Amino acid sequence: MDIIRLEEKCRLLRRKNNMVPPPTMGGESSSTDSPVSPSVSELRLVLLGRTEAGRSAAGNTILGREEFGTQASASAEPQRSRRREGDACGRRLLLVNTPDWFSPGLSLEEIRPDVGLCVQLSAPGPHAFLMVIPVEPLKGEERGMLERMGEMFGEGYWGHTVILFTHADSRKEQSIEKYLLAGSQELRQLVEKCGNRYHVLNIKDWAHDTQVLELLDQVEKMVSGNIESFYSSQIFEESEAQVREMQGKIQREREERKQREERETRERHGKEMQDSLKKMEGVIQEYDRDIKTLGEQTTELEIQVKKERDEDNKRDLERELKRLSDQMEEVRRNQEKCIEKLKN
Incomplete structure (x- = not known):
């Protein structure tokens, strides 16, 4: 123009x-x-x-x-x-x-x-x-x-x-x-x-x-x-409806991913807890064995103390018996703490 x-x-x-x-x-x-x-x-x-x-x-x-x-x-x-x-x-x-x-x-x-x-x-x-x-x-x-x-x-x-x-x-x-x-x-x-x-x-x-x-x-x-x-x-x-549908799909996928991650986290924590419980149970069983061993040693020493006629030897045996008794008591306390922790 x-x-x-x-x-x-x-x-x-x-x-x-x-x-x-x-x-x-x-x-x-x-x-x-x-x-x-x-x-x-x-x-x-x-x-x-x-x-x-x-x-x-x-x-x-x-x-x-x-x-x-x-x-x-x-x-x-x-x-x-x-x-x-x-x-x-x-x-x-x-x-x-x-x-x-x-x-x-x-x-x-x-x-x-x-x-x-x-x-x-x-x-x-x-x-x-x-x-x-x-x-x-x-x-x-x-x-x-x-x-x-x-x-x-x-x-x-x-x-x-x-x-x-x-x-x-x-x-x-x-x-x-x-x-x-x-x-x-x-x-x-x-x-x-x-x-x-x-x-x-x-x-x-x-x-x-x-x-x-x-x-x-x-x-x-x-x-x-x-x-x-x-x-x-x-x-x-x-157009808005299409966008909202797409956003809804994205939101659903986010929620599903979040739920999946939470489930995986729970499963991982559960496995860690089970491993920890098994470990604690193993420690308690080890305490049981120690207590049993100490108990057998204590019983044997008590018999020896009763049979011993020499005063010096007898005092040595009694000191060893006291040491074993204290050690066994300490093992029992540690075992009780471990049992309480396991219960919690």
């Missing part, structure tokens, strides 16, 4: 929009289930992508004013999904800016509550997801994006997604095809998964009306070709 014609179309649409009262905040069109067309006053868009992708700056560019902070400020990056509304090129826009759901090590369970919040903020559902990717050498994270989006939203997500390539240099606009050809296989697969729908956005050029107009035209064209005009909560709930 010729640039002059695009600019003229945008001016006409803005003039028309200024003549029509904006819809009520939070209200929904009475025909939300029908395909979106230029006559529908609201488009609901969700911004997705890494922290460095220019997600917030893309939202500001689309709205034509700063609503989500600047990319230069790390504190401006949302920790939870945030919604902003505004007008652009004759449309009422509702934009939801999401946190970085693609950070390495971030589990699906950790982001699940905010994914639900994102869908609530764009209720009854977003017309389009804008997957924001910077026009610069990537770090091999596209495969992670493919997997994460499929896990969160299911296959129905791809029919409602447009890749939004962001940059801050007008020279990059003419090299996007070369960028895709030179990019990774995962990047090309990501674009193909989205039906080869992509748009290039200069996040430094807020006055460039045609780039926003072309993006919104592409979104409306996509939506009009979908059976479902927007990504509905029902689709999300189906």
Whole structure:
């Protein structure tokens, strides 16, 4: 489309929009289930992508004013999904800016509550997801994006997604095809998964009306070709049900593993206890043998003491008898302690 014609179309649409009262905040069109067309006053868009992708700056560019902070400020990056509304090129826009759901090590369970919040903020559902990717050498994270989006939203997500390539240099606009050809296989697969729908956005050029107009035209064209005009909560709930089923399976497997480990621990402790009991019983039996031996020696000495007539020898025998008696008493005490320990 010729640039002059695009600019003229945008001016006409803005003039028309200024003549029509904006819809009520939070209200929904009475025909939300029908395909979106230029006559529908609201488009609901969700911004997705890494922290460095220019997600917030893309939202500001689309709205034509700063609503989500600047990319230069790390504190401006949302920790939870945030919604902003505004007008652009004759449309009422509702934009939801999401946190970085693609950070390495971030589990699906950790982001699940905010994914639900994102869908609530764009209720009854977003017309389009804008997957924001910077026009610069990537770090091999596209495969992670493919997997994460499929896990969160299911296959129905791809029919409602447009890749939004962001940059801050007008020279990059003419090299996007070369960028895709030179990019990774995962990047090309990501674009193909989205039906080869992509748009290039200069996040430094807020006055460039045609780039926003072309993006919104592409979104409306996509939506009009979908059976479902927007990504509905029902689709999300189906995806949620699959995730809950998977999480339930994981939880059951964890519980089974825990029970198995506890059973193995009990069996191991039981075996250790049995070995310990056998050892203690062996010690008690050894005490029995010692007591029996000492008893026999004591009895023999008592007989010798009675027969001995020499006083000196008799005193020596009595001392030895006393020593054996004390030793036997000590063995009995040790045996009693061992028996008590065995009972406990």
